[in-house]
Amino acid sequence: MRPADDPALPPAVEPGPTLRELVWGVERAADLAILADRLGPAARREGEGLHSRDPTGLALGFRVMAREAAPVRLRQRNQGDHRGRVNERLSAYGSPPALRIVHCAYNIPRAANEAALAFWCGPLGFKPVDKVLDTGTFLQAEGDVEHHNFFLCFRPDRAGINHIAVELWDFDAVMEAGNRMIEAGWKESRRPGRHRLGSNxxxxxHAPCGGRLEFVADMDRMDKDWQTRVWEKNPGHNIWMIRSSGPDPAGTGD
Ligand SMILES: [Fe+2]
Incomplete structure (x- = not known):
């Protein structure tokens, strides 16, 4: 995060705090050369990286990223006759680590959608995993298996940041991370649940740097055999969402 008036930042596509440059990691220097070739005059080299803009003006960066393997932590589970965890108690994670930034969701006015899709699926090589004709398009980066790494989300008035998603270990980690943010004074922007598209x-x-921050776990993964699904109407945002029968101001459940 940097101050909005930092002269080193690319111009903003919307007023207020927002995403000023979206930087993608690539595996090898050769990948940068391929992207530079595909983007042609729309890209410029700077230092070790490559820079461009999408059709809405959003600044994009590409650089070789030496990615460290995220620590996998799978809790053993008990269910019926299955005894996965015996003589062992669970404890809170406390401060579960972010495994990685797993996707960015970006608001796109409908009139600008086709040009944006042509850019992201053309020279950048993204693949639509789910195309929802009244909502937006979930896009997967070339070579990845996540349900989406970028989501072009319809919004009538302007392009700009919608949210950045951070992957955590599991359901408990997602709930605990939200609790920690709320304890620190941040505001929750919707009730917790499980998405229908992506299953996470x-x-x-709400994020002070613009848009929102989403904590995510257990998202669908689609490999190269996955065929794009096209939905006339959004099948629903959630498989489930937390409901409450009434306020519990103390939050103790007593
Ligand atoms: Fe998301």
Whole structure:
């Protein structure tokens, strides 16, 4: 995060705090050369990286990223006759680590959607996983298996940041991370639940750097055999969402 008036930042596509440059990691320097070739005059080299803009003006960066393997932590589970965890108690994660930024969701006015899709699916090589004709398009980066790494989300008035999603270990980690943010004074922006497209559990809080922050776990993964699904209407945002029968101001459940 940097101050909005930092002269080193690319111009903003919307007023207020927002995403000023979206930087993508690539595996090898050769990948940068391929992207530079595909983007042609729309890209410029700077230092070790490559820079461009999408059709809405959003600044994009590409650089070789030495990605460290995220620590996998799978809790053993008990269910019926299955005894996965015996003589062992669970404890809170406390401060579960972010495994990685797993996707960015970007608001796109409908009139600008086709040009944006042509850019992201053309020279950038993204693949639509789910195309929802009244909502937006979930796009997967070339070579990845996540349900989406970028989501072009319809919004009538302007392009700009919608949210950045961070992957955590599991459901408990997502709930605990949200609690920690709320304890620190951040505001939750929707009730926790599990998405229908992507299947991930989620928790959203408003972010001071613009848009929202989404904590995510257990998202669908689609490999190269996945065929794009086209939905006339959004099949629904959630498989389930937390409902409450009434306020519990103390939050103790007593
Ligand atoms: Fe998301």
């Amino acid at each position: 559990v989620y928790r959203f809080v």
